[in-house]
Amino acid sequence: MADHSHPARPAVLGQNQYGKAENRVVKITRDGATHHVKDLNVSVSLSGDMEEVHYSGSNAHVLPTDTTKNTVYAFAKEYGIESAEQFGIHLARHFVTSQEPIRRARIRIEEYAWQRIGTSGEGAHSFVREGRETRLAQITYDGGTWEVVSGLKDLVVMNSTDSEFWGYVKDKYTTLPEAHDRILATEVSGRWRFNWTEDAREMPDWEKSYEQIRKHLLQAFADTYSLSLQQTLYEMGARIIEHRDEIDEVRFSLPNKHHFLVDLEPFGLKNDNEVYLAADRPYGLIEATVLRDGCEARIPVDLTNL
Amino acid sequence: MADHSHPARPAVLGQNQYGKAENRVVKITRDGATHHVKDLNVSVSLSGDMEEVHYSGSNAHVLPTDTTKNTVYAFAKEYGIESAEQFGIHLARHFVTSQEPIRRARIRIEEYAWQRIGTSGEGAHSFVREGRETRLAQITYDGGTWEVVSGLKDLVVMNSTDSEFWGYVKDKYTTLPEAHDRILATEVSGRWRFNWTEDAREMPDWEKSYEQIRKHLLQAFADTYSLSLQQTLYEMGARIIEHRDEIDEVRFSLPNKHHFLVDLEPFGLKNDNEVYLAADRPYGLIEATVLRDGCEARIPVDLTNL
């Protein structure tokens, strides 16, 4: 990445990327009086031969971010939105194959789910937004190899029992009493990487994969008698790896949403695991990757929101 | 409200209130291996004979906000949480009747709903947080009369057709083209006031009332062929008034979440009500009260978040 055309430059350009972020696109598909909705937030990020625009301000290699926005909306019409992943694949392929200076495209998508509102009439075009989680997809393409990482965030779960925490290290700063029956609650942020990487191979069923992975991680959370949030995290990841052949890697970032048992003794009351204070900050933060044995880790250690 | 003990004071105290806000209380009720959750955010606000604490800093009439917090947690144990409204009634009655200087108590509650995660085992103590809306309750008591206003916020709804907007006033600043088929979407913030005001009368079934009102407002939103968001708002309120005898007043604040049809003609594409840009700001904001005929309006014009 050294800059031969500008000798004696003490500061050189490293990794760089650009594009239009957070394009909010809503696609309505009409099947007679029955409508279907896809509601996405699409962020485009392009990399390639972009030294000049940084060094001299020449935009000769720069496809405007405004154009990347237009392309998102045009593709919603041209290709439809079968799934977030499929839509991202169309976009990434387009940018890399249509513009010579662009060598890599990364498309990030948030998807918001909608439920139907049942009506007395025959039409089906009324919806209420599900708020339970935000679905995520990230598609990266370099002209040869695909990387698809899907996931979710904002999924809040709780076990009101079957969680303990004891047997830990005690140093001079340790005051925490051991717990043999506590609430375990977290807001799941998870990402999973598909092993589909080549056009020559058949694509996964993206919609079914999401639905199944979501089901497995919820089941693993609920089924695990937990001795630590780390153990629960591992079980959630392992469950996905074991049941979904299309996934090689899972990463979770799990804040331990502390629920403190309130001391009611000063008021002459016994709190038998009934009344809790739900705390905001600070919170434990447990993060880990779970890999299919023999596979390499590629999901970054720090998950980002978009 | 004039202050006779401090003559010649140019600045006098007006309405005032105080208390602990946003006490996050989670109550687990164990019915064998089946657990039930109530998850509330409770804010206490007390008024009364509080001139001295403002004028001189004397706290002789002040029950500390810390004590109001403790009371919330103690009452969750002592009375349980049958509903947000019932819980607020216990708290408001306590503050007004146990402390002579306190003449009025207002309890505001946000409630977060949880769904069960089905598991293979026999236990039922795993939950995923519903994110669809936040339920609200406000209970005010002055020692004689009750006022209960319930509601919700964050409920996002959309009709993908059956909405028009035309025939409006055009002045020299008007450029908007008329629309004969548009998306109508809003994030409902609503409040409804119960006509239950006296202990002597039987209380409404708070849980059933909420569930039914939520159903009616969603149905009215979905069923109304809309010529303006104002019309839809009125229909939502009127439906509640007509079907729920316990309610005398409804107020809605409805942001018009604009979905702009994207112009795809520059790309040689026809956008037949398919591809929309979901905009953030600015947004139309439609607010109104709907009253049972003959009843008085008491819900403030500006709805607040808590």
Next chain:
Amino acid sequence: MADHSHPARPAVLGQNQYGKAENRVVKITRDGATHHVKDLNVSVSLSGDMEEVHYSGSNAHVLPTDTTKNTVYAFAKEYGIESAEQFGIHLARHFVTSQEPIRRARIRIEEYAWQRIGTSGEGAHSFVREGRETRLAQITYDGGTWEVVSGLKDLVVMNSTDSEFWGYVKDKYTTLPEAHDRILATEVSGRWRFNWTEDAREMPDWEKSYEQIRKHLLQAFADTYSLSLQQTLYEMGARIIEHRDEIDEVRFSLPNKHHFLVDLEPFGLKNDNEVYLAADRPYGLIEATVLRDGCEARIPVDLTNL
């Protein structure tokens, strides 16, 4: 407000208002190479003869919210933005006097301040946004009388000593120890009402008034040896009333941003008012109005964000 044209309607329309909210307008004024910035978020809310649009969906009296948006931007050019208050007065007058069905206009404005970045060149057109507080203005006009309420929010202040809290009521739920030296911190949300109400009277100097009131409330916060946050609140309001003749009423909403002294004794350390935990929720919430003696209160009890 009864609806004579629709007999037998069980649900009638009450107070209502509509308009475009959160129009973000930035006005650059060029004085040679020296530029000046005004950065506002303007919300328009109109009321009047609007029954039909609610009852039948007829928009014959409705100036579109899109038009109110256009008017904001056009007026930024036509009148400039001398101050938020003056700009709101132009807008409110226009809506009420130009459209017969509109009987009242309320303009709410947030203003964001910018500081200059000093440069070596002669130009002065680089700015960094001040983040310290958001300035607020609300202008209401009914065709005859003006009401101007200005204010601020997001102003975080702290006294690291000269605050006590003791001598309060103790009931069975009280566990709080008395404090004789504590941190007092709050995030000020304040509103002040001007006694200018008629075109015939000279307007206040809106910019100078804001600057002076901000100075007085900060001074009063810093100067008051506090026995309770209520006392500090009153002193802040009284200082404004005493020093600023143009103001008749002040209301504050002051969250008590608790800073808890951390117990370091388990680690063999003495915490001599040095190390504090800054807590989020719950928080005490102290709200009150301070009035010029003999004046009436008009600012609503619950302050809203916009």
Next chain:
Amino acid sequence: MADHSHPARPAVLGQNQYGKAENRVVKITRDGATHHVKDLNVSVSLSGDMEEVHYSGSNAHVLPTDTTKNTVYAFAKEYGIESAEQFGIHLARHFVTSQEPIRRARIRIEEYAWQRIGTSGEGAHSFVREGRETRLAQITYDGGTWEVVSGLKDLVVMNSTDSEFWGYVKDKYTTLPEAHDRILATEVSGRWRFNWTEDAREMPDWEKSYEQIRKHLLQAFADTYSLSLQQTLYEMGARIIEHRDEIDEVRFSLPNKHHFLVDLEPFGLKNDNEVYLAADRPYGLIEATVLRDGCEARIPVDLTNL
């Protein structure tokens, strides 16, 4: 990272870390009647020999996150808070050197600045929170080598002229007109890596370094006549590299906060670069690393908030 003690495990543990996040610590230092404030948000993240807690739930190697929280508060007393970086170095060294299973500690700190409120008295213990930006520091230690990355976020800047954008690639989805005088505004998120890595070398002056880098990046933003935001970004990074020997790498994430010139022609008005609409989403997002020639990039491509 393969797990030899659990043969035939299809899902293996990868990178993992844990700790208490967002410990809000406020340190008051009293110099007679003059007080000094440090206000930090400290997040601890530990890694090491942690396989068992994930695989079996054994906490034998786990120092509780609650203990890491206690340590933050105890160290604020024991060492004071000279700077965020110095405080993080004390913490990281402690965790790695005192607990055998812990091989790496990463401390992330947000710092909030406070300004004095001048008072008439002799004391100096009243403060107003600066809101202009959040200072960041990340300290990582593995028992041998230090990595310190400092930075800031939330710094909003604007040039009201001296910005152009033209000469870019035009494809079939390009509709953007070229601009020869536009507003350039962004919210700077930046990180810079120090070349100090060993205890044997003298540490930088962390406070002075921050102040100087902040000054240089603001100056570079203001001084650059911009042909693209990429060029401005590079100039900001290069200015730091050129003037601050202690820094080898800088990364910026710069959202292009679009200010659209409003079309006022429909209203018979000419908008001569005066009235702009400040847009929210979508936004261009420009991200790049600037390196001292010959140095390696280590700051992750995606900056995270904490």
